[in-house]
Amino acid sequence: MKYVDEFRNADLARAVSAEMALLVDPKRHYKIMEVCGGHTHTIYRHGIKDLLPDQVELVHGPGCPVCVLPMGRVDEGIAIAERPEVIFTCFGDMMRVPGSKGNLLEVKAEGADIRMVYSPLDALRIARENPDREVVFYAIGFETTAPSTALTLQRAKKEEIGNFSVFCNHVTIVPPVRALLDSPDLRLDAFIGPGHVSTVIGCRPYEFMPADYGKPCVVAGFEPLDLMQSVLMLIRQLDEGRCEVENQYGRAVLWEGNLKALEAMSEVFELRPYFEWRGLGFIAQSALKLSPAYADLDAELRYSTPGVRVADPKACQCGEVLKGVLKPPECKVFGTACTPERPLGALMVSSEGACAAYYNFGRKSFEKVEIGSR
């Protein structure tokens, strides 16, 4: 198919691969983090790792909101969902994320009214259709998803829909990346920036990477050749001693982002002083909560959620994988006690969590051999 070929063309991929092989310094190791879970998915689905020179190592980042959600927030959502007056709505992937005593799917099976929605606007529609019930939307996601929640809350307020509220778990991408850069565990050379988050926030927020840490960043699209070209652009920057933010995904990302979406977000949300991230701990100003103007629609206030903290299962090493310290197959329970069918950690739940990507696209055996041979 025309155009698909442009981004999935094997000849072009081989040409980029050959150019990388010529460019890389054979004595150098290039450690590049792809921040976004969608990029991890593309890399393993299309076998991009096999097309990269040996000197290039891709490390998976924290860009999967389901994966970084601490178990306590799942438990609090379940506590709201179990209330008899509540219709609880959430995206599909949230249904299977394990809390300390089960997941939303199991609570649904026990009788709770939990409904999967594709859009927060669907949750608002359910509220309109059920004026005698309380409808709660479990909001989660980075800046790609936050505008849709903001827009939904604006409409709910405008229409004065009082039986609707949002349990807000939106997070922001820059603070965890900064936390990773401050971490002594991980030495990274460069970053592949998240493409669709950047359609909203633009490229400017990444300028701290070269300015404060001396690390280049290329904002990338999600087709195989998008990623390969982005890696090539980063290799060029590193070899030429350049260090800047570049936008490979120019067909969708504007440098300044989507100003209307940012305006809606700033009206509806404000930054939390701190928020707990699985594997990364508490990070200041890394998540959003509803602003005082939208307090009436805040499920956290309406149901007085206690803010419980729950430790991950001892065997689970999601935290180390999220920080890029461990590769998924290096986790003790990968593919044994933790599988997509019976996930122990969130990285195996999400269809695009790093562990699920490794497991689903046949990397398991290969990686084990590779790791064993090191």
Next chain:
Amino acid sequence: MTMKDDLTLLGNCTLDHDGCIVCSDAGIPVRVISIEGDDALCEDAAGNQTEIAVELVAPVTEGEILLTHGGVAIAKVQRADKLKCCRPEGGK
């Protein structure tokens, strides 16, 4: 250039894709079919049609391509024939 070709230049996500809406950073390219107030009937590359909230990218016109996420348009995209392809230097 067909409509489907135009959309697939932006990726292969469609409204019925099986990825994770939260995690995948999924953006689905759609074309505006008709507009009603703050919403627009849109169609993806597979022919699926749905209503999308468009006020965050307003004004929109029929035929425009939007990138959508969770039922809301988050970016407006240039027509495919104006876009640069992802060709490496020296590529075919």
